[in-house]
Amino acid sequence: MAERTGHAGAGTLTETYLLMGNRYGQANDIRSARMYLQKAVASASKPEHAAAARLGLSACYLQERNFKAAAPLVNSVAAMKGVPPQLMQAAQQMQAYIQAGGK
Secondary structure, three states: OOOOEOOOOOOEHHHHHHHHHHHHHHOOOHHHHHHHHHHHHHHOOOHHHHHHHHHHHHHHHHHOOOHHHHHHHHHHHHOOOOOOHHHHHHHHHHHHHHHOOOO
16 A cells, blocks of 8 residues: 555655554553554555654564564664664664564
8 A cells, every 4th residue: 555645734644654553652552553553564655654664563562572573674674775864773773682682
């Protein structure tokens, strides 16, 4: 599914999914956060949205200590082109955390 844009300033569907996923994550409703972040991953067409969605979803998995699910998402961000530096740095930090076994 491609990103859809409404009227000017409305934002994108992907941005809405990211916002909802992050809000649920902050409220420790990981199941709902994962649902919205999975939708964000599926709908993202811009590198910064794809990276943010994958890192957010990875954070959910890491909170559940599911390193097996988090690692491919984090590694895919580290391999992406056009990712903003702060998201690339977050991906590298998450890779190190996963490699250290969550320590």
